[in-house]
Amino acid sequence: MKKIFILMSMVSLFVGCGKDKEKINLDLPIRPVNYVVVQDEQIYKEKEFSGNIVPEVLSELSFRVSGNIKERLVDLGEKVETGDVLAILDPTDYQLNYNRADALYRNAKSTFERNRVLYLENSISKAEYERSQADYRAKEAEANYAKQQLSYTRLVATAPGEIAKVEAEINQTVSPGQPIFTLNEIGGLEVEFTVPDLNINNMKLNQEVEIVVIATGEKVKGVISNIGPISSAYGKTYPIKAKVLNYSETIKPGMIVNLKLKLDSQEGRTVPAISVLMDESGHKYVYVVENIK
Numbered sequence: 001m002k003k004i005f006i007l008m009s010m011v012s013l014f015v016g017c018g019k020d021k022e023k024i025n026l027d028l029p030i031r032p033v034n035y036v037v038v039q040d041e042q043i044y045k046e047k048e049f050s051g052n053i054v055p056e057v058l059s060e061l062s063f064r065v066s067g068n069i070k071e072r073l074v075d076l077g078e079k080v081e082t083g084d085v086l087a088i089l090d091p092t093d094y095q096l097n098y099n100r101a102d103a104l105y106r107n108a109k110s111t112f113e114r115n116r117v118l119y120l121e122n123s124i125s126k127a128e129y130e131r132s133q134a135d136y137r138a139k140e141a142e143a144n145y146a147k148q149q150l151s152y153t154r155l156v157a158t159a160p161g162e163i164a165k166v167e168a169e170i171n172q173t174v175s176p177g178q179p180i181f182t183l184n185e186i187g188g189l190e191v192e193f194t195v196p197d198l199n200i201n202n203m204k205l206n207q208e209v210e211i212v213v214i215a216t217g218e219k220v221k222g223v224i225s226n227i228g229p230i231s232s233a234y235g236k237t238y239p240i241k242a243k244v245l246n247y248s249e250t251i252k253p254g255m256i257v258n259l260k261l262k263l264d265s266q267e268g269r270t271v272p273a274i275s276v277l278m279d280e281s282g283h284k285y286v287y288v289v290e291n292i293k
Contacts, residue, residue: 036272047263051193053213053255056243057185058164063089064152066175069168074181076166080157087168087180089153098146105136105143112136161185164253184253189244191222191257194237202263203227209242210260213251221245222259 067089074086112132119129165182168174191211195203207224221244228239242259244251278284 036275047195047199047261049193049195049259049261051191051242051257051259053244053251053253053257054190054192055164055184055253056188056190057159057161059158059161059183059185060179061086061155061158061181061183062177062179063087063155063174064176065089065094065149066173067091067094067153068173069170069180072166072168072170074163076163079160079162080183081160082157084157085154086157086163087155089155089174091150091153094146094150094153098143098150101139101143101146105139108132108136108139155180157183159183159185161187189247189251189253190225191242191244191259193240193242193259194232195240197231197236197238199263200227200231200238203238203240203261207261211242211244212258212260214256214258216250216255218248218251220247220251 069087070090071088072086073088074080074084080086112135115124115129115132118124119126161183163181164184166180167182168178168180174180191209203224205224205227209222209224211220211222212218213220222242223245224240225243226239226241231238275286276284277286
């Protein structure tokens with residue numbers, strides 16, 4: 001049933017116990033009051049967590065071959081585009097291997113083409129023709145491989161972004177797969193945080209969160225994007241990620257944030273604090289007006 005709560009205190013008639021009713025003044029003027037209609041609604045408990053901002057995509061870039069770094073063309077914080085050359089290994093050995101493989105390939109190709117003509121003229125056997133064909137194809141594959149290895153001496157950006165970390169210097173010898181740069185790819189930002197096991201079942205994908213960046217004081221919106229199914233080793237907490245929906249350039253990876261989430265809910269009614277009064281004994285109450293037409 002709907003009830004109407006009074007926001008402004010009314011002029012009340014206090015009647016003392018044992019007083020004569022004839023002494024009560026019933027001619028006081030009627031004064032208007034403000035009221036609101038309250039209805040049943042979902043009331044949420046708000047929880048607050050701490051986390052930090054991370055890039056949505058963070059990539060480690062490395063050479064696919066070993067060698068000595070001859071040039072490093074970018075530095076920390078520089079913006080790059082897809083295909084930009086970031087560093088170059090000394091290509092001398094790889095160039096020599098390719099030159100040798102390419103020469104063998106060209107010679108095998110020439111022999112095969114000559115034998116093909118001779119075979120069609122019945123001047124050589126089919127077996128000799130097929131041997132030259134197999135040798136030609138093998139040398140071609142070797143030349144292509146050597147060319148590919150040579151191309152791997154140039155490390156290029158796989159996506160647009162900015163250099164977040166530099167992990168190698170000029171003249172340093174590196175191995176295949178050894179990180180040279182960390183690339184913060186252009187994309188979104190996320191917040192990583194953890195929640196205790198008591199709250200994990202209240203977390204839902206695409207659930208809205210309010211994010212407050214401690215360093216800048218900015219408030220931004222986010223949604224839960226990942227919920228870890230396994231707790232961490234300590235504290236029985238679960239890893240959560242929230243995608244940041246709107247942010248400015250002043251918000252950067254590594255900044256600490258506070259997150260507010262609405263978790264448990266139950267049906268109830270809320271009234272403005274101004275409508276809650278207190279009697280002399282400290283008990284709180286509100287005025288209720290019923291059956292208003």
